Amino acid sequence: GAVVSQHPSRVICKSGTSVKIECRSLDFQATTMFWYRQFPKQSLMLMATSNEGSKATYEQGVEKDKFLINHASLTLSTLTVTSAHPEDSSFYICSARSEVKAETQYFGPGTRLLVL
Amino acid sequence: AQTVTQSQPEMSVQEAETVTLSCTYDTSENNYYLFWYKQPPSRQMILVIRQEAYKQQNATENRFSVNFQKAAKSFSLKISDSQLGDTAMYFCAFMKRTGNTGKLIFGQGTTLQVKP
DSSP states (O other), X not given: OOOEEEEOSEEEEOTTOOEEEEEEESSSOOSEEEEEEEOTTSOEEXXXXXXXXXXXXXXXXXXXXXXXXXEEETTEEEEEEOSOOGGGOEEEEEEEEOSSSTTOEEEOOOEEEXXX | OOEEEOOOSEEEEEXXXXXXXXXXXXXXXXXXXXXXXXXXXXXXXXEEEEEETTOOSOOEETTEEEEEETTTTEEEEEEOSOOGGGOEEEEEEEEESTTOOOOOEEOOOEEEEEEO
């Protein structure tokens, strides 16, 4: 149980285009999901907290107009990287917080984004 | 603000031997959780072990155990009988328990190589 999926797993796009990444909790409901960014051999950097039915809370320094987050249902959150540039190339990871075990986050497998 | 520090960027251990990964943290909170996550080459984040700060007993999960020293704000991970599959990046993480937004604060990570 407690599986989180991400789609796509890898995406290559041209500079200036927008890319949408989906994060789904497959067998549990998650009112809170988190989006992280990770550079090679570095730690996870929290970008934003996604709350079902309300606006996302962004961490300091993260552009909310650049990284659009929508949490439309209890099992789905999306991250859209708008007008992507090569510096947005990174590994993006989502996690979903269990309502049954609020201290536990379950992580998706990540999405590798390459912007050419 | 809470911080988590992992002072060992890289470590190696021979298969079947024991290794200890260090983690220190700083917080003014009294109620919190501490975690160790494993990120293998697949980059899927996997929860290894969880410790609740109000519990004095050190958590154990099979070959994995922690040494939780609350006064010293230290939370080390011991891996016994190391296996090749333990090769991964390990992250120590902190989560407040009260007023819990569910945010995880990660350390910088320690890359562990298990050698045959």
